Every structure is written in structure tokens, then in C-alpha cells.
Amino acid sequence: MLSPALQLKNIVKYYQQVRALDNVSIDIAPGSIHGIIGENGAGKSTLLKIAYGLLAIDDGEIFVDGVKVNIDTPQQAVKHGIGMLHQSTSWLEKRSIIDNIILGDSNQSWVGRNDVSARFELEQLCREFGFSFSLDTLISALDYSQRQLVDILRSLYRGAKVLILDEPTALLSSSQSSHLIELLSLLKMQGVSIVIVAHKLAILHQLCDVISVMSQGMVIAQVNPRNITMGALSKLMIGREITLPHSRVKKSIDHRVERLKVTNLSIKTRGRFGFGRDALRLFDIDLTVQSHEITALVGLPNSGHELLLEVLSGHRGFTAGRITMNKKRFKPSNHYGVKQAHKMAIASAPDPLLGIGLVKELPMYESALLGYHQHLSSDISFFKDSLYIRRCRDMMKLWDVRPVLPELRSGYFSGGNQQKMILARELSHNPDLLLLSQPSHGVDVGATESIYKRLFKLREQGGSIMFCSTDLDEVMSLSDRVVLFEQGQIIGQYKTQDLTKNELSLMLINEAACE
Amino acid sequence: MNNKSGWWLNVIVLPVANICLAFLACVVVLFALGINISDAIMQIYQGAFGSQEGRGYTLYYATNFIFSGLGVALAWHAGLFNIGGEGQATLGGLGVTIACLSLDGISLWLLLPLSMISCALFSGLWALIPAWLNAYRGSHIVISTIMFNLIASSLLVYLLAGVLKAPDQMSAVSNTISTDSALPTMKQLLALLDINIAATPLNISFIFALIASVWLYFYLWHTRLGFETRVIGFNEKSANFAGISRQRIVIITMLLSGALIGFIGLNEIQGNSHQLNDEFVAGFGFSGIAVALMGRNNPLGIIVASILFGGLYQGGSELAFNEESVGNNIIFLIQGLVVLFCGALQWMLKPTLEHWYSTFSHSNSKNKAA
Numbered sequence: 080m081l082s083p084a085l086q087l088k089n090i091v092k093y094y095q096q097v098r099a100l101d102n103v104s105i106d107i108a109p110g111s112i113h114g115i116i117g118e119n120g121a122g123k124s125t126l127l128k129i130a131y132g133l134l135a136i137d138d139g140e141i142f143v144d145g146v147k148v149n150i151d152t153p154q155q156a157v158k159h160g161i162g163m164l165h166q167s168t169s170w171l172e173k174r175s176i177i178d179n180i181i182l183g184d185s186n187q188s189w190v191g192r193n194d195v196s197a198r199f200e201l202e203q204l205c206r207e208f209g210f211s212f213s214l215d216t217l218i219s220a221l222d223y224s225q226r227q228l229v230d231i232l233r234s235l236y237r238g239a240k241v242l243i244l245d246e247p248t249a250l251l252s253s254s255q256s257s258h259l260i261e262l263l264s265l266l267k268m269q270g271v272s273i274v275i276v277a278h279k280l281a282i283l284h285q286l287c288d289v290i291s292v293m294s295q296g297m298v299i300a301q302v303n304p305r306n307i308t309m310g311a312l313s314k315l316m317i318g319r320e321i322t323l324p325h326s327r328v329k330k331s332i333d334h335r336v337e338r339l340k341v342t343n344l345s346i347k348t349r350g351r352f353g354f355g356r357d358a359l360r361l362f363d364i365d366l367t368v369q370s371h372e373i374t375a376l377v378g379l380p381n382s383g384h385e386l387l388l389e390v391l392s393g394h395r396g397f398t399a400g401r402i403t404m405n406k407k408r409f410k411p412s413n414h415y416g417v418k419q420a421h422k423m424a425i426a427s428a429p430d431p432l433l434g435i436g437l438v439k440e441l442p443m444y445e446s447a448l449l450g451y452h453q454h455l456s457s458d459i460s461f462f463k464d465s466l467y468i469r470r471c472r473d474m475m476k477l478w479d480v481r482p483v484l485p486e487l488r489s490g491y492f493s494g495g496n497q498q499k500m501i502l503a504r505e506l507s508h509n510p511d512l513l514l515l516s517q518p519s520h521g522v523d524v525g526a527t528e529s530i531y532k533r534l535f536k537l538r539e540q541g542g543s544i545m546f547c548s549t550d551l552d553e554v555m556s557l558s559d560r561v562v563l564f565e566q567g568q569i570i571g572q573y574k575t576q577d578l579t580k581n582e583l584s585l586m587l588i589n590e591a592a593c594e
Numbered sequence: 595m596n597n598k599s600g601w602w603l604n605v606i607v608l609p610v611a612n613i614c615l616a617f618l619a620c621v622v623v624l625f626a627l628g629i630n631i632s633d634a635i636m637q638i639y640q641g642a643f644g645s646q647e648g649r650g651y652t653l654y655y656a657t658n659f660i661f662s663g664l665g666v667a668l669a670w671h672a673g674l675f676n677i678g679g680e681g682q683a684t685l686g687g688l689g690v691t692i693a694c695l696s697l698d699g700i701s702l703w704l705l706l707p708l709s710m711i712s713c714a715l716f717s718g719l720w721a722l723i724p725a726w727l728n729a730y731r732g733s734h735i736v737i738s739t740i741m742f743n744l745i746a747s748s749l750l751v752y753l754l755a756g757v758l759k760a761p762d763q764m765s766a767v768s769n770t771i772s773t774d775s776a777l778p779t780m781k782q783l784l785a786l787l788d789i790n791i792a793a794t795p796l797n798i799s800f801i802f803a804l805i806a807s808v809w810l811y812f813y814l815w816h817t818r819l820g821f822e823t824r825v826i827g828f829n830e831k832s833a834n835f836a837g838i839s840r841q842r843i844v845i846i847t848m849l850l851s852g853a854l855i856g857f858i859g860l861n862e863i864q865g866n867s868h869q870l871n872d873e874f875v876a877g878f879g880f881s882g883i884a885v886a887l888m889g890r891n892n893p894l895g896i897i898v899a900s901i902l903f904g905g906l907y908q909g910g911s912e913l914a915f916n917e918e919s920v921g922n923n924i925i926f927l928i929q930g931l932v933v934l935f936c937g938a939l940q941w942m943l944k945p946t947l948e949h950w951y952s953t954f955s956h957s958n959s960k961n962k963a964a
Contacts, residue, residue, distance in 0.1 A: 137952075393837070394834070394835070416837060417835075417836065417837025418837045420837070421837065429835055433831070435829065435831040435832045435834075435835045436832070436835065437832065438825055438828045438829050438832045439828070439829070440828040440829070441824070441825070441828065445821065448821070449825065449832065449836045450835070450836035450837060452818050452821050452822070452836075453818070453837070464816075
């Protein structure tokens with residue numbers, strides 16, 4: 080039998096006093112697609128970071144092709160043929176694809192660059208794997224999923240034999256997933272092993288040869304997806320079967336009030352020094368939001384729906400039109416800021432992948448105050464740490480944030496637990512209007528389910544929720560109403576129950592075809 | 595170190611190891627100069643801590659280090675690198691002098707708060723200009739504060755050569771503050787309690803420095819503004835999301851940071867020299883950076899580091915006095931090496947220490963298992 084392409088053996092890793100990985104062993108067979116699933120905080124990301132040299136192990140061994148190696152830095156990982164697709168890679172926006180790929184390549188000489196051979200090699204890789212972009216395109220012209228493809232190309236160019244994909248969310252979106260499946264099977268045929276971590280069980284179930292299930296820092300099962308159903312898989316992971324709750328089962332509510340009204344709202348950006356393009360980034364937005372309602376704002380990236388959320392949450396101004404929130408009227412000149420928004424019971428949570436909803440360096444109980452610290456009496460009043468720690472612990476228990484350690488640094492919590500904590504914070508102040516961006520990015524199915532339940536509860540209590548999402552399943556199961564955006568304008572509003580997912584995705588794709 | 599119970603490595607062992615390394619380097623240099631090592635060390639120790647007088651001077655110098663260390667640390671917590679301590683201390687001294695000279699003759703109880711306020715206002719407003727430039731015009735705080743050091747020293751020379759120059763003096767110094775207006779020394783203060791100590795320049799501003807340290811702790815870790823300051827320092831994007839205005843925090847932080855450093859002027863002029871001269875800051879503003887680095891930007895750490903620096907300063911001058919071949923330069927040598935090892939190279943030993951620690955704890959646990 081062939082020795083595994085990558086073997087992690089008895090890996091142990093601590094974060095402060097928390098045991099994040101407990102004797103984890105995993106074998107990646109050559110030319111296989113290996114999925115890793117588990118709840119938030121199960122240790123998946125930690126394991127991948129160790130394999131790529133981003134974290135040091137406290138105990139254990141790593142073998143590549145049967146040979147024991149030390150991987151302390153990403154450079155060493157690359158040398159051993161391990162490539163990783165990050166959740167957020169930074170790019171030189173104003174340089175071409177080829178420049179970005181060659182950057183930091185150890186085969187380049189100290190002076191001058193050997194473009195010709197690199198270009199030849201890259202073009203060959205592109206042909207081989209069906210990448211369709213020109214190497215001279217500027218990175219700034221690419222969208223998020225294309226950037227992830229460039230990232231894969233970069234890893235291949237550096238000779239990756241094992242490719243680690245950590246939450247390739249953009250590639251897993253419904254419009255891109257067929258492309259991804261094609262690409263991965265091509266890679267597999269070339270003998271490249273793929274390790275993939277994602278929360279979308281359906282795609283993993285379809286894609287993978289082997290799936291390892293992690294829970295609380297241990298691998299609890301290793302299954303062949305062909306021998307197991309989706310339901311059984313999620314049961315393995317969470318301990319019970321998951322069905323995402325649906326919003327449509329609800330009584331009609333008579334005592335609705337108008338919560339928010341947006342009239343003729345526009346954002347016009349002026350080029351620097353008075354010339355350049357005068358782009359309209361939002362144009363004549365008219366929108367009414369009722370209480371007891373969840374509205375989804377849907378569109379291709381940069382269609383303006385994200386901007387509208389930022390305007391409503393007070394993070395960004397607008398140039399024309401009017402916002403009426405709870406009968407209070409705001410013009411561009413007296414637009415509220417974030418602090419006033421919080422006072423008016425407008426809460427917001429950013430895209431979890433941005434990681435800005437809390438401060439990674441602060442202990443969790445302090446992160447749990449962020450944005451609402453204004454409410455704590457006066458500027459010079461003393462922070463009562465013990466009180467905030469207790470409150471934070473209550474919130475953690477209520478939302479099942481693990482580990483229940485308010486004094487642990489926020490950054491040590493897994494992405495999903497961080498998102499739960501952010502939502503716990505925002506919801507604990509009973510907002511009238513809650514603005515969410517990609518509410519379940521990087522959050523596991525079980526946690527997503529509990530988040531949805533709480534959002535529905537907020538709706539029952541009369542709250543209004545608006546959210547942006549690229550995940551159409553999420554839009555379908557969470558929203559009451561879908562508002563479709565294109566190039567800064569609203570092009571249609573639909574009741575979610577009158578739509579099917581296919582219709583919705585067709586509308587999005589048509590939109591793309593029109594451009 | 596993410597391992598459990600490894601935190602003290604960074605907080606205690608690492609700084610101590612750094613200091614030892616700095617002293618080792620000192621020893622090498624002193625040895626090369628042909629100075630008797632054990633003698634030199636004894637002289638420094640005796641000079642700094644051996645006598646009541648030495649201890650008084652040590653704490654007197656430590657007061658300056660505490661003020662400048664606190665100021666640098668406060669700015670650091672907001673992600674700002676304030677290296678304008680020299681200029682801010684200069685202006686603080688100017689503020690004290692002007693207040694004391696123009697209000698000469700009023701009761702000390704009244705003068706004391708007024709001179710402190712004047713001191714804080716002068717130095718705080720001096721730091722406000724770079725802060726405003728940074729917050730609203732995006733200029734770099736390091737560049738602008740260092741430029742303001744140069745402007746401050748020119749300003750001081752200009753004033754001492756003209757407006758403030760004492761008419762009956764040859765050198766560029768201001769009029770002398772009357773002894774009634776000077777800060778009470780510790781000797782006077784303790785005499786009230788029937789305790790007799792040697793006469794040193796140590797004065798009540800040392801107590802004030804300790805109060806300022808406690809205040810800084812509460813400000814940073816137990817108030818809303820301090821919370822906002824730390825959030826800005828860690829992650830501006832998160833702060834922006836939470837509705838914290840960076841501009842407001844930069845302005846407030848630099849005002850307070852400048853004011854803290856400015857109190858060096860209080861200690862030096864109203865406390866000791868009683869007249870403004872052109873070199874009273876003597877590098878204390880810059881040393882604040884090293885003190886803050888060594889004290890891990892933590893008030894308690896800063897007090898400890900300040901006393902160490904004060905001791906070196908005082909012990910070093912003692913040594914310089916006795917060893918004529920090296921003279922005053924010995925102080926700068928020792929200080930420079932401490933700054934080098936504790937500041938610039940503060941993480942140099944970290945990987946080594948962690949390696950030792952993990953091997954040690956491993957063999958330990960294996961022993962236990964066996």
C-alpha cells in the first residue's frame with residue numbers, strides 16, 4: 080500500500096489551558112479528496128493550520144510521503160508540497176495575476192525575474208486544469224471566487240501535492256460549486272490530494288472520498304460518504320439530525336407596525352478633485368420594512384445591498400433621500416452614527432469572515448461589551464469586571480458558546496463561536512432592527528440552526544431583521560421577503576413563499592448575463 | 595506560549611533574562627576598559643541603593659522615568675508611538691516656570707494645583723498639535739512628534755535667550771523660583787512625621803507619580819474611555835464597527851500622554867533646580883520609551899523599570915565620579931545596553947526560553963509518568 084501523502088499522528092495542541100486537539104491522527108491518501116467536518120470549535124481549523132505550519136504543535140508527528148518532517152513555518156510546508164487556500168488571503172490589488180503568483184517564490188533569483196519560464200509553466204497549468212483567466216488581469220478586477228481560484232493556481236505552481244481548502248465559501252456558492260467539483264476531480268486525476276473543510280455537508284457528501292468527523296478536539300469517526308446518508312452524517316457530527324427551521328410556518332400577525340421606511344435613498348460618490356467618474360453606488364432605493372418581518376437583500380457582490388446595510392447601521396452616510404426609523408426622520412445632513420443607531424435599537428453584525436465584530440486580543444467578556452460600552456453610565460465610571468464576566472457567562476450558556484470561559488481571549492474561540500457571541504451581544508439588547516451580513520458564514524449546521532431559531536424568536540417579539548447573504552438556501556429558509564439588487568438599484572421584491580430556490584438563482588444569473 | 599501555566603515566562607523570566615544579558619554586555623565592556631568588575635558593580639549598587647542619599651536620588655530620577663514611561667505606555671495602548679517626550683517635557687517645564695514666576699508669593703496650597711494644571715496644559719497642548727494632524731490629516735505621529743521635539747528645544751532656547759532670561763545672570767536661565775513656591779521635599783514632608791532623612795532632591799512629585807500610575811491603571815482597564823483606547827490600539831476596524839471614533843480617542847490620548855510626560859518639568863524645576871535652564875529634560879523624555887517597553891506598558895511594570903533605571907542613573911554617576919578614565923559616558927553605556935537588550939531585542943530570547951521550558955516540562959511529566 081502507498082504511504083499517505085500527508086499523515087498527522089497523535090497531534091496535541093493547547094490554547095492557553097484549553098486542549099484544542101487531543102491526540103488527533105489523520106491520514107490523507109494520495110490522490111483523494113478528504114473532507115473534515117465538525118461543529119465550530121471542534122478543532123478543524125487548528126488541525127489545518129498545524130499542517131500548514133501556521134501553528135506549532137505541542138506534541139505529535141507529521142509525515143509527508145512516509146517521511147517524518149518538521150513543519151514550523153508555511154515556507155517549510157510549501158517545500159514539502161503542501162498548499163493552503165486561506166479564508167482571507169491578501170493580494171497586491173494593482174498588480175497582475177502572474178505578479179501575485181510569482182511574488183515570494185523561492186525559485187526566483189535575487190535580481191531580476193524569470194518571467195518567461197514562469198509564464199510558460201503557469202499557462203500550462205491553466206490549460207491542464209481549465210482555468211480560464213488571462214495571467215495579465217489585475218487582481219482588483221477579480222471577484223472573491225476567482226481570487227480563490229488564483230490562490231489554488233498559486234499553490235499548484237509551487238508544486239503542491241496536498242491542497243488544503245479551509246472553508247472555500249465563495250467556491251461553494253451555488254453558482255460556482257459545479258466548477259469546483261470539476262476542478263477537484265481534475266486535480267485528483269493528477270494525483271493531488273485535497274483536504275477540505277466546509278460546513279456545507281451536501282457538497283462534501285457528494286465530493287469526498289473520505290470524511291473525518293471531528294468533535295471536541297478528537298476524530299470521532301472516519302466514513303466513506305457512499306455508505307452513509309446525509310442525515311446520518313449530520314447525526315454523527317452533531318449527535319442528532321438537523322433540519323433547518325423554516326420561516327413559513329407562522330400565524331399572520333395583525334398588529335404590524337411600519338418599522339423602517341427608506342425613500343429615494345442614493346449614494347453618489349464624487350471622484351477626487353471634482354473630476355473622474357461620478358458613480359452612483361446606490362440609486363433611488365425605496366423600501367419599507369415592517370415589524371415581525373425578516374427581509375433578505377440579495378444580489379451579486381457589489382450590487383449595493385451591502386452598502387444599504389452599512390448606511391442603515393450608521394457606518395456610512397448617504398447623499399440624497401430619507402430614512403424614517405420608528406417615525407423619526409433622517410436626512411443626509413442629520414444621519415445617525417453607530418452610537419445613535421444603538422440608542423435607537425438598531426443592531427448590526429458584520430460578516431463573520433471579516434473578524435471585526437469583536438477584538439481578538441481582548442478577553443471575551445470585554446468583547447461582549449463592544450459597541451454597548453456606551454451604555455455603561457458615565458465616562459469615568461469604573462468597569463465592574465466581575466459583573467461583566469458573570470453576564471458574559473450567562474450569555475455564553477444561553478447561546479451555547481464553548482468553551483464557557485469569559486476570560487479567554489476572543490481570538491481563541493472558533494469562528495462559529497465568535498459569531499454566536501456577537502449575535503448574543505447584539506440580541507441581548509432587544510433590537511427593533513437587526514442588520515446582518517452573511518449570518519452563517521463559517522458557522523456549522525447545528526449552530527446555524529440555533530441562530531435561526533433565535534432570529535425567528537426575535538421576529539415573533541416584533542423585531543425586524545434585514546440580512547445579506549450569498550447562500551440561497553439561507554435566503555430561502557430564513558426570509559419572509561426577498562429584495563433583489565442590481566447595480567445599486569432594487570429590481571424586484573418578492574415574497575419568499577412565492578419563490579423557489581431555482582427561480583431565485585435564475586434571477587441572479589440572468590442579472591449576471593445582462594451585464 | 596500557548597501552553598498552560600507558561601504565561602510567567604513572558605512576564606517575568608524574559609525581562610529578567612534580558613537585564614542579565616545587558617549587564618553581561620556591560621561587564622564585557624568594563625573589563626575591556628580595564629576596570630575592576632566587582633568593584634564597579636559594588637560602586638553602582640552602593641551609589642544607587644547603599645545610602646539614604648543614594649536611595650533618595652534614585653527615586654528622584656525614577657520619578658522622571660515613571661512620568662515619561664506612563665505617557666509612552668498610554669499612547670502605545672491606543673496604537674500611537676509618542677516619541678515626542680522630550681518636547682512635551684520641555685513645554686511642561688515651561689508651563690511650571692511661567693506659573694510659578696507669575697504667581698510668586700501666593701500660598702503653596704493654591705500654587706501647587708495651578709502649576710500642575712499649567713504644566714499639564716502646556717505639555718498636553720504641545721502633544722495635541724501632532725495628534726490633530728494625525729487624526730484629521732493623516733500625518734504620521736512618529737514623524738510629527740519628533741519634529742516637535744526639535745521645535746520645542748528651539749523655542750526653549752529662544753525664550754531663555756530673551757523673554758525669560760534672568761537679567762542678572764550670564765547664562766541662559768530664568769529667574770529663580772522662591773523657596774516658598776518650590777515643591778516640598780520628602781525630607782520636609784517626613785519631618786512632619788518626625789522622621790529624619792538625608793536631604794535629596796526627592797520631592798512630593800514622586801508621590802504624585804505613584805498616584806498617576808494608579809490612575810493610569812484604572813483609566814485603561816476600568817473606564818469606558820480606557821476601553822475604547824485599547825480597542826483602537828488592537829483593531830481599528832473593530833473599533834469603527836463598534837462606533838468608536840478614532841479621532842476622538844487619538845486627541846484625548848495624546849493630550850493625556852503629553853500631560854503625563856510634561857510632569858517631568860514639575861519634578862525637575864519646581865522640585866529641584868527651581869529655575870528653567872536649557873537642558874533640564876536631559877533625555878528623560880526619550881528614556882520613557884525604554885521604560886515603557888521594559889515595563890510591558892503596564893503601570894506596575896513601569897514603576898519597577900523606573901526604579902531600575904533611576905538606580906542605574908544614580909549608581910552610574912557615582913561610578914563615573916570615581917572612574918575618571920570613563921567619566922559620564924558610563925551612564926550612557928549602561929543605559930544604552932539596557933535599552934538595547936530590553937527594548938530592541940526584547941523577544942530575542944523568547945524562542946530559546948520556550949524551547950527550554952518545553953523540554954523541561956516534558957521531561958518532568960515523563961518522570962511523573964514513570
